[in-house]
Amino acid sequence: MRDNHIYQVPLLINGQDVTGEGRERRPIVNPATGETIGELTLASVADIDLAAETAQAGFEEWRRRTPLERANILSVVALAMRSDVERLASLLTSEQGKTLKEARGEVLGSADLVQWLGEEGKRVYGRVVPSRFSNMEQLVLLDPVGPVAAFSAWNYPISLAARKIGHALAAGCSVVIKPAEECPSAVLALARMFHAAGVPPAALQVLFGHPAQVSERLIASPHIRKITFTGSTSVGRHLATLAGAALKKVTFELGGHAPVIVMDDADIDAFVEAAVASKYRNAGQICTSPSRFFVHERVYQRTVDAFVQRAKALTVGNGADSATDMGPLAQGRRVSAMEELTHDALTHGGRILTGGAGRSGAGYFWQPTVLADVSAEARLMREEPFGPVAAFQPVASLDDALRAANSTEYGLAGYAFTSTIEGARRIQEGLRVGILGLNTFTPSVPEMPFAGVRDSGIGAAMGYEGLMEHMNVKAVFRAG
Incomplete structure (x- = not known):
């Protein structure tokens, strides 16, 4: 009509x-x-x-x-x-x-x-x-x-x-x-x-x-x-x-499928605050959106728990409402994509810690979603989600984190959080991306190039x- x-x-x-x-x-x-x-x-x-x-x-x-x-x-x-x-x-x-x-x-x-x-x-x-x-x-x-x-x-x-x-x-x-x-x-x-x-x-x-x-x-x-x-x-x-x-x-x-490396010497509280804001900005529909989180096992549980609590506190609704923290997905097909990726992650050992579903009624909504212990074989770890879904995996060392982060053919943005110069230099040299944020999720300003590899x-x-x-x-x- x-x-x-x-x-x-x-x-x-x-x-x-x-x-x-x-x-x-x-x-x-x-x-x-x-x-x-x-x-x-x-x-x-x-x-x-x-x-x-x-x-x-x-x-x-x-x-x-x-x-x-x-x-x-x-x-x-x-x-x-x-x-x-x-x-x-x-x-x-x-x-x-x-x-x-x-x-x-x-x-x-x-x-x-x-x-x-x-x-x-x-x-x-x-x-x-x-x-x-x-x-x-x-x-x-x-x-x-x-x-x-x-x-x-x-x-x-x-x-x-x-x-x-x-x-x-x-x-x-x-x-x-x-x-x-x-x-x-x-x-x-x-x-x-x-x-x-x-x-x-x-x-x-x-x-x-x-x-x-x-x-x-x-x-x-x-x-x-x-x-x-x-x-x-x-x-x-x-x-x-x-x-x-x-x-x-x-x-x-x-496309991108941005990895995030979090080492045990990182400021976890600062990381979680920045990570939740970055992950669910524009409902995760950003090519540089952080999507695969590789967290050192010594701080894994603490990091995931804090991330989940912040994600649960987000208000999802019409973007025109001033109380809304995250709006809808842009099309109905994105909701279907979130459903498929989440279901596949569960079949590969993942656990839903929050979200994992849409919303009844009109509009193309998907709740801020956090999945833990997602297998490397899951589609979510290999395909760009382009939505409000975060997948966490524990890692035992920086070498393990770099191997996991470099395991896809994507190479747009990557992020890493560490307080040591040595760790930052190893990540800077070892992470195969065109844009790298070290202790920041701000990867784009006019005076800096924006480029992907692979x-x-x-x-x-x-x-x-x-x-x-x-x-x-x-x-x-x-x-x-």
């Missing part, structure tokens, strides 16, 4: 809203209530082709802007995001489910990133290389790679979209972004902010559609020169194959390294 309260979300091509004319539509659902709250327009093949072609024209215009001009525009966008944080946060909560507090944090953190990228774009320097010939200069120049096709995920709609749009624009590229269809409104609002601040309409397009159709069409387009994607490893493999065949640059942020990604976002992913290197030999 449709009613007058259901809002419409269009495509945005060359600054124009695109709807109607027989285009397919799909509902937008509030995950806390299960109710349809909006309707989304999906792109046709012609829309996809037009967006790519428009992005080429937008690139030719945007690349001519000086880095200072681009930085000033991105600074205006950041200010607009901070000024409109409540509206953007409300859109995130209604479509994705996270608490308003988390949504505000996402918007404000994204504003910081957009501003930082604009400023860093002023410092993308080439080099003068001393020549071996007296009549020749040798220069290394950096050129923006060209139009970017960006695919962002539903767990952090504003953060991921701002990251991809911000990198591209700060480097002098244009961008066609396809956000997740489940949570479109905040990203569309963000794109309008970029246009209002001075980004040419042709330099930023927003498409929604059938993911396979949009990605395959954009990757194949002769106008698109780079692909950036955040999502699952399985989809990343497929897109990497397509991009490789087209010889296009890629940056992929893929099945967790290709290339880097953020930091100076993220901008370099959007550049081509040109070697110039100038005689005279």
Whole structure:
């Protein structure tokens, strides 16, 4: 049923809203209530082709802007995001489910990133290389790679979209972004902010559609020169194959299954407070979320007991309610995934200490869950849960912990808690991840690269390294 309260979300091509004319539509659902709250327009093949072609024209215009001009525009966008944080946060909560507090944090953190990228774009320097010939200069120049096709995920709609749009624009590229269809409104609002601040309409397009159709069409387009994607490893493999065949640059942020090592010399009270907050943030739907906890046997029981008590105290409910600590999962399929992983863990010797079930009534809820003594053979220890489930195992030594932590093919984030320099150095060298938090669960700030290894990604976002992913290197030999 449709009613007058259901809002419409269009495509945005060359600054124009695109709807109607027989285009397919799909509902937008509030995950806390299960109710349809909006309707989304999906792109046709012609829309996809037009967006790519428009992005080429937008690139030719945007690349001519000086880095200072681009930085000033991105600074205006950041200010607009901070000024409109409540509206953007409300859109995130209604479509994705996270608490308003988390949504505000996402918007404000994204504003910081957009501003930082604009400023860093002023410092993308080439080099003068001393020549071996007296009549020749040798220069290394950096050129923006060209139009970017960006695919962002539903767990952090504003953060991921701002990251991809911000990198591209700060480097002098244009961008066609396809956000997740489940949570479109905040990203569309963000794109309008970029246009209002001075980004040419042709330099930023927003498409929604059938993911396979949009990605395959954009990757194949002769106008698109780079692909950036955040999502699952399985989809990343497929897109990497397509991009490789087209010889296009890629940056992929893929799945994670973050291990946490807790040694017997760690501050257990501080660890538990930080770990519970990190594990159940966004209902565990974060690629860097801690998920496999390897705790030294001498402090294992104490650590697990304290963790369980803190998890039990969390209030689960509608993210729009100020009393809520953890909102719903974003889709019904995530509830089914939690059920399957929990059941499999129990068949492999795991014990539920709290949670382990959904909630009756409307919405896609799953209780904060803690499982102890989960076997290494359980799916939960091998597959990314992407939900509010924590699995604990005791370990006898740091060597045992490192072996267990490195036992999957994932290599995004990892965490470790120890009070000794020796232990920290061994973990720093031995844990095979792209992002390591030692005595902290804060693995992401604008000035530091965000990168995975092995099945967790290709290339880097953020930091100076993220901008370099959007550049081509040109070697110039100038005689005279």
